[in-house]
Amino acid sequence: MTEQARIAQRICPFCEACCGLEIELEGNKIMRIRADKADVFSAGFLCPKAIGLKELHEDPDRLRSPLIKRDGKFVAATWDEAYAEIERRLLPIIAQHGADAVATVLGNPVSHKMGLLLYFPKLAKALGSRNIYSASTLDQIPKMLSVGLMFGSWLTVPVPDIERSQFLLIIGANPMVSNGSMWTVPDFRGKAKAMRERGGKIVVIDPRKTETAEVADAHHFIRPGADVFFLLGLVHTLFDEKLVRLGRLAEHTVGVEQIAAAVQEFTPERMAQRCGIAANQIRELARSLATTERAAVYGRIGTCTQEYGSLCSWLIDVINVLTGHLDQEGGAMFPKAAAFAANTRSHSGSGRGVISGRHHSRVSGLPEISGEFPITCLAEEIDTPGAGQVKALITIAGNPVLSAPNGARLASALDQLDFMLSMDIYLNETSRHADVILPGLSPLEEAHYDVTFTQFSYRNHARYSPPALARERSQPEEWQSILRIAAIARGLGSQIDIDAYDDALLEQDLQRSAGAASAQIMAALQPLRGAERQVELALRSGPYGDQFTQKPDGLTLAKIKAAPSGLDLGALQPRIPEALRTTSGKIELAPQMLLDDLARVRADLDTAAPDMVIVGRRQLRSNNSWMHNLPALAKGHYRCSALLHPDDAQRLGLIEGGMAQIRNGDRMITAQVEISSEMMPGVVSLPHGWGHDLPGTQLSVAAQRPGVNLNALLDENLRDPLSGNAVLSGIAVQVSALV
Numbered sequence: 001m002t003e004q005a006r007i008a009q010r011i012c013p014f015c016e017a018c019c020g021l022e023i024e025l026e027g028n029k030i031m032r033i034r035a036d037k038a039d040v041f042s043a044g045f046l047c048p049k050a051i052g053l054k055e056l057h058e059d060p061d062r063l064r065s066p067l068i069k070r071d072g073k074f075v076a077a078t079w080d081e082a083y084a085e086i087e088r089r090l091l092p093i094i095a096q097h098g099a100d101a102v103a104t105v106l107g108n109p110v111s112h113k114m115g116l117l118l119y120f121p122k123l124a125k126a127l128g129s130r131n132i133y134s135a136s137t138l139d140q141i142p143k144m145l146s147v148g149l150m151f152g153s154w155l156t157v158p159v160p161d162i163e164r165s166q167f168l169l170i171i172g173a174n175p176m177v178s179n180g181s182m183w184t185v186p187d188f189r190g191k192a193k194a195m196r197e198r199g200g201k202i203v204v205i206d207p208r209k210t211e212t213a214e215v216a217d218a219h220h221f222i223r224p225g226a227d228v229f230f231l232l233g234l235v236h237t238l239f240d241e242k243l244v245r246l247g248r249l250a251e252h253t254v255g256v257e258q259i260a261a262a263v264q265e266f267t268p269e270r271m272a273q274r275c276g277i278a279a280n281q282i283r284e285l286a287r288s289l290a291t292t293e294r295a296a297v298y299g300r301i302g303t304c305t306q307e308y309g310s311l312c313s314w315l316i317d318v319i320n321v322l323t324g325h326l327d328q329e330g331g332a333m334f335p336k337a338a339a340f341a342a343n344t345r346s347h348s349g350s351g352r353g354v355i356s357g358r359h360h361s362r363v364s365g366l367p368e369i370s371g372e373f374p375i376t377c378l379a380e381e382i383d384t385p386g387a388g389q390v391k392a393l394i395t396i397a398g399n400p401v402l403s404a405p406n407g408a409r410l411a412s413a414l415d416q417l418d419f420m421l422s423m424d425i426y427l428n429e430t431s432r433h434a435d436v437i438l439p440g441l442s443p444l445e446e447a448h449y450d451v452t453f454t455q456f457s458y459r460n461h462a463r464y465s466p467p468a469l470a471r472e473r474s475q476p477e478e479w480q481s482i483l484r485i486a487a488i489a490r491g492l493g494s495q496i497d498i499d500a501y502d503d504a505l506l507e508q509d510l511q512r513s514a515g516a517a518s519a520q521i522m523a524a525l526q527p528l529r530g531a532e533r534q535v536e537l538a539l540r541s542g543p544y545g546d547q548f549t550q551k552p553d554g555l556t557l558a559k560i561k562a563a564p565s566g567l568d569l570g571a572l573q574p575r576i577p578e579a580l581r582t583t584s585g586k587i588e589l590a591p592q593m594l595l596d597d598l599a600r601v602r603a604d605l606d607t608a609a610p611d612m613v614i615v616g617r618r619q620l621r622s623n624n625s626w627m628h629n630l631p632a633l634a635k636g637h638y639r640c641s642a643l644l645h646p647d648d649a650q651r652l653g654l655i656e657g658g659m660a661q662i663r664n665g666d667r668m669i670t671a672q673v674e675i676s677s678e679m680m681p682g683v684v685s686l687p688h689g690w691g692h693d694l695p696g697t698q699l700s701v702a703a704q705r706p707g708v709n710l711n712a713l714l715d716e717n718l719r720d721p722l723s724g725n726a727v728l729s730g731i732a733v734q735v736s737a738l739v
């Protein structure tokens with residue numbers, strides 16, 4: 001290595017696996033990116049997307065200065081000009097139309113950015129608008145609702161304790177490709193292999209024989225959207241065959257009798273036809289789950305983004321409880337994050353539970369869940385006139401024009417706004433509609449702590465990445481930008497001293513939470529600022545923290561910084577009842593809202609399968625809509641293909657590489673055909689996040705192979721009624737050859 005060569009550690013911000021990487025640098029140049037073998041959590045794993053960190057840093061299309069739209073064209077602007085423009089445009093809208101006229105949209109990368117995650121609440125408070133939307137309602141809100149009702153806080157999600165498990169039932173998830181979701185588990189492949197080597201078994205339920213199914217012991221096709229029937233068949237069998245064993249959890253659980261009564265009619269024999277899995281298979285799987293000492297059921301996108309998303313998410317954990325595997329070694333366990341987890345805060349063992357439906361959306365009257373409305377309501381809130389209409393929008397690291405159903409309607413709604421601000425690193429399908437774009441930093445220029453994913457991790461740990469490269473002095477960190485917008489919204493002016501404002505807000509917070517000790521804590525946090533200071537505060541007052549010197553051996557940010565490959569905090573430990581925050585202090589196995597929703601299932605018992613339905617698909621070298629501009633990831637075989645079974649291809653007259661028209665009512669897309677028996681007959685699979693052929697973007701690589709937009713086919717009004725999550729899977733379509 002030359003003199004200036006150095007290695008920086010960085011947690012990869014691209015997906016939930018949060019791999020620890022080593023960035024080899026010479027001056028400002030990135031020479032190489034490798035896995036950090038010493039990383040206490042990911043232990044030398046990475047995937048091909050890691051190289052994207054270099055390409056993203058160097059991407060000439062990535063925005064480096066603010067843009068302001070003048071006479072329909074974007075022009076580069078200074079930060080001061082951009083903030084002044086926001087102030088000039090936003091304040092009159094708030095003054096004239098009120099707080100709810102300003103909506104915000106948060107996208108997926110927010111959960112990988114500590115600055116955005118920790119400072120968005122300050123912007124939300126300053127705006128005071130009920131119109132908050134995020135990618136959660138295209139994703140995991142059904143799981144948040146079910147665990148919220150059962151365990152008392154939105155993110156108390158049990159994850160498989162894979163290193164000690166002997167049986168894993170994976171439903172509607174493909175961790176071999178996605179690298180895990182709501183389950184932070186780098187190197188799923190290695191862990192699955194180790195599991196099988198010690199005699200463990202993995203069974204996958206999916207309408208496609210996925211990469212995960214390939215490394216599993218068994219795979220069963222399931223009719224898309226029919227998981228609820230399968231899961232009810234499993235729960236029925238547990239009672240029918242007297243396999244229910246709550247073990248240690250019996251005294252901490254209420255609602256078992258209600259579940260027994262509710263599932264009586266859902267025999268596997270009745271469910272088989274509807275879900276496509278034979279009754280004896282359902283019974284066999286229930287027995288395996290119940291009789292294997294260390295086992296867990298895990299479900300993800302396929303079980304959430306469908307019309308029974310909340311019921312499926314709930315039943316998965318009902319099974320974990322009834323089989324005695326919840327909160328047990330080798331079962332589905334609750335991580336204990338070192339900072340920020342609601343289930344480690346305040347009084348342990350009980351709490352206020354979760355409350356939803358405090359207000360309803362203006363047009364469709366849908367309830368807020370966890371403080372947000374379904375993102376599929378955004379377009380109607382903008383394009384439906386009347387009091388309370390959304391007139392301004394702030395998008396933060398989100399691309400809903402591609403990621404949400406019926407982007408065409410949303411795109412034209414965005415053009416009707418009086419003002420739109422995008423905090424984004426690209427001029428893309430969504431940010432092209434903005435009046436001002438504020439770019440974030442390259443991930444290599446910012447510090448990182450995993451605020452969210454430590455709450456879903458297969459093992460407890462704490463890691464911190466300092467910035468690998470210095471940022472341009474003129475470029476603020478994202479927490480600073482978002483806080484400045486908050487100050488603007490409060491009428492404090494765009495010129496405010498942001499560090500002083502941050503101090504003042506923290507002082508207020510501390511006075512509320514720590515009372516007399518607040519001045520002392522404030523002093524102890526010196527000289528940190530911004531997001532980093534929030535991390536230090538949360539760590540030191542968290543479950544492993546030094547409690548500001550009361551426990552000198554406890555955790556501080558300095559201790560984590562001194563361990564560049566992270567600190568291991570041990571395997572997951574049983575946490576019930578301590579992790580509960582329900583009002584009863586019990587696991588609420590049978591929340592009324594979920595029991596009531598079974599009426600929909602009863603009414604749907606005999607619905608016949610449509611000729612063809614469409615489902616989504618994720619791919620290793622792609623991440624939602626925004627990594628298609630990175631050459632190393634974009635190259636290779638064409639990926640945005642419509643994958644279907646040879647029998648369907650033959651029946652529909654489709655040929656490999658030919659074009660198919662896919663229709664849903666009057667919506668239509670054209671996609672290239674790929675034929676494979678890995679698909680369940682009657683199901684076509686297409687990735688999402690493509691369709692980079694819209695005008696006015698600056699994505700030169702992505703535009704060369706734009707792909708087609710799956711969401712252009714989907715109906716924004718189809719939702720899981722309980723959670724409001726969009727239905728993205730199992731939608732009936734007509735497929736025909738394009739002649």
Ligand SMILES: Nc1nc2c(c(=O)[nH]1)N[C@H]1C(S)=C(S)[C@@H](COP(=O)(O)OP(=O)(O)OC[C@H]3O[C@@H](n4cnc5c(=O)[nH]c(N)nc54)[C@H](O)[C@@H]3O)O[C@H]1N2
Nearest residue numbers: 107108138139397398399403423424440616624625626688
């Ligand atoms: N049909 C179908 N649709 C789906 C899904 C599906 O399975 N099927 N999946 C859904 C899921 S799970 C999700 S999470 C959503 C994702 O939905 P979105 O979050 O709306 O989409 P992304 O493609 O992740 O867009 C991320 C945006 O953040 C920007 N960005 C990236 N890094 C940064 C940064 O550091 N700072 C800032 N300010 N911006 C940044 C990118 O340029 C991009 O505009 O898509 C959903 N849509």
Ligand SMILES: Nc1nc2c(c(=O)[nH]1)N[C@H]1C(S)=C(S)[C@@H](COP(=O)(O)OP(=O)(O)OC[C@H]3O[C@@H](n4cnc5c(=O)[nH]c(N)nc54)[C@H](O)[C@@H]3O)O[C@H]1N2
Nearest residue numbers: 172173174178181224225300301302618619620622623624
């Ligand atoms: N490489 C890569 N990794 C990613 C992402 C990415 O875009 N690319 N996105 C990230 C994000 S935002 C998320 S949320 C996670 C998602 O993580 P996962 O949920 O693991 O991701 P998917 O690959 O979408 O897996 C969903 C599976 O559900 C199946 N499926 C579809 N419909 C149904 C159904 O009705 N029932 C059942 N049982 N299965 C069904 C699909 O065939 C697919 O195999 O991945 C994250 N990681």
Ligand code: SF4
Nearest residue numbers: 012014015018019047
């Ligand atoms: S699996 Fe790949 S994209 Fe995900 S965190 Fe690891 S290196 Fe990054």
Ligand SMILES: [Mo]
Nearest residue numbers: 108135138139
């Ligand atoms: Mo997601």
